[in-house]
Amino acid sequence: MKKVLFIVASVCILFAGIISHAEEQQQTVLFNYENGLQGWEIPDWAYEKPDHVQKEISQSSDYASEGTSSLKIDANFPGGRWTGAIIEIMQYYDWSDYKKLACDIYIPKDAPLGLKAKMILTVGDSWKWVEMSKSYSLVPGEWVTVEADIAPGSIDWRRVQVDETFRKDIRKIDIRIDSNNKPAYEGPIYIDNVRVIK
Amino acid sequence: MVSFRGKAILGLFAVMLVASLSIVGCGKAEKGVAQKETVKKETTPTQAVSTGEVQEQKTEEKKELPTPSIVPITEERTFYDFEKADLDGWEVPAWSEGKTDYVAKKIQLSTQYASKGNSSMEIVTDFPGGNWTAALVEIQQYLDISNYRVVRADIYLPKDAPLGLKAKLILTVGENWKFVEMSSSVPLIPGEWATITANIEPGSYDWKRIVPDEEFARDVRKIAIRIESNRQPKYSGNIYIDNVRCGK
Numbered sequence: 001m002k003k004v005l006f007i008v009a010s011v012c013i014l015f016a017g018i019i020s021h022a023e024e025q026q027q028t029v030l031f032n033y034e035n036g037l038q039g040w041e042i043p044d045w046a047y048e049k050p051d052h053v054q055k056e057i058s059q060s061s062d063y064a065s066e067g068t069s070s071l072k073i074d075a076n077f078p079g080g081r082w083t084g085a086i087i088e089i090m091q092y093y094d095w096s097d098y099k100k101l102a103c104d105i106y107i108p109k110d111a112p113l114g115l116k117a118k119m120i121l122t123v124g125d126s127w128k129w130v131e132m133s134k135s136y137s138l139v140p141g142e143w144v145t146v147e148a149d150i151a152p153g154s155i156d157w158r159r160v161q162v163d164e165t166f167r168k169d170i171r172k173i174d175i176r177i178d179s180n181n182k183p184a185y186e187g188p189i190y191i192d193n194v195r196v197i198k
Numbered sequence: 199m200v201s202f203r204g205k206a207i208l209g210l211f212a213v214m215l216v217a218s219l220s221i222v223g224c225g226k227a228e229k230g231v232a233q234k235e236t237v238k239k240e241t242t243p244t245q246a247v248s249t250g251e252v253q254e255q256k257t258e259e260k261k262e263l264p265t266p267s268i269v270p271i272t273e274e275r276t277f278y279d280f281e282k283a284d285l286d287g288w289e290v291p292a293w294s295e296g297k298t299d300y301v302a303k304k305i306q307l308s309t310q311y312a313s314k315g316n317s318s319m320e321i322v323t324d325f326p327g328g329n330w331t332a333a334l335v336e337i338q339q340y341l342d343i344s345n346y347r348v349v350r351a352d353i354y355l356p357k358d359a360p361l362g363l364k365a366k367l368i369l370t371v372g373e374n375w376k377f378v379e380m381s382s383s384v385p386l387i388p389g390e391w392a393t394i395t396a397n398i399e400p401g402s403y404d405w406k407r408i409v410p411d412e413e414f415a416r417d418v419r420k421i422a423i424r425i426e427s428n429r430q431p432k433y434s435g436n437i438y439i440d441n442v443r444c445g446k
């Protein structure tokens with residue numbers, strides 16, 4: 001009887017391992033912030049704009065959607081007007097083998113409702129700034145996954161016809177959290193697990 | 199060689215010639231040309247104006263919007279099928295919260311009914327009757343749907359719901375975030391899926407207070423669906439939306 005149980009358990013563990021490996025192969029984590037900021041920064045131009053309210057970024061072990069650390073943005077949204085907190089990384093990518101881009105964003109439990117987030121790509125020779133066509137509402141105390149389709153025909157990007165060349169020449173990734181008149185919020189925002197999915 | 203008498207005759211002849219010419223009006227003739235030119239100059243702007251009018255008419259003719267095609271829709275693309283783990287950005291707008299005439303309490307995914315796939319968006323509503331009230335859900339997303347001819351959505355009202363509820367699509371378009379409702383509503387029949395269809399082609403008469411031009415569908419910023427009770431019926435229950443799509 002013990003032998004049978006042992007064999008059944010072994011088979012289960014083997015299958016679980018295979019399934020988990022298959023899932024891992026479906027996505028590539030680009031940034032997990034386990035070893036620092038990995039090149040992410042606040043763009044210089046954003047420091048000069050009064051409507052951009054990110055103060056500083058750092059690696060943090062307060063919260064993480066994967067692993068033990070994430071990227072923390074300290075921001076101060078005053079409310080009453082549109083303001084955004086933005087971070088970016090400049091890096092060339094060819095994501096022809098992938099269909100989606102995603103990241104996880106967390107705001108603490110005591111943060112207000114109303115903040116929204118989107119990703120922005122800079123693509124192609126003309127360094128075209130392409131925002132997502134919609135924003136994701138952030139939920140206090142929960143990790144929210146912001147996800148966008150990058151495959152040809154996608155409607156997830158604004159003012160661009162997404163074709164095969166779109167995902168072939170990515171030059172920058174930006175993540176922006178917005179407050180459109182409201183809410184007012186001063187505190188941290190956490191970003192983790194920036195990834196591309198097949 | 200010519201005698202004095204001859205010279206006098208020649209002189210007299212010359213004087214008479216000049217006098218006769220002046221009487222005939224040779225001097226005025228040049229003036230006349232000038233006048234003609236003046237007239238020409240006067241008429242030229244007139245002609246220009248009339249030419250301009252013609253051009254304007256032509257432009258107006260050009261500005262005339264084409265009639266939407268009556269060819270059947272043969273290709274559709276579903277933008278929102280509510281099959282994912284979340285509502286894909288659909289929400290009860292914050293501006294409608296606290297307004298007594300807006301009665302959508304919350305929205306969520308449901309596997310109770312679906313016109314496509316296995317799930318749909320369920321709106322929990324409470325229409326009190328007696329006043330105009332509406333349940334409105336929307337998604338804010340920048341879309342260029344100018345390659346399509348229609349926008350469509352399927353709406354289901356459970357069997358036990360009353361007759362009388364109506365639904366329409368509303369688009370928010372362009373830089374000014376113009377709120378554009380359909381010019382007519384579609385009656386919902388309990389126990390059946392109803393499809394709302396609105397033509398977005400230039401010249402369409404499906405929209406209230408606006409006839410779409412070429413730019414209309416190029417810059418859509420929100421899609422909303424509004425279910426209305428105009429004083430009646432009274433209904434407290436769920437309404438289901440699925441398969442929001444465009445067709446051409």
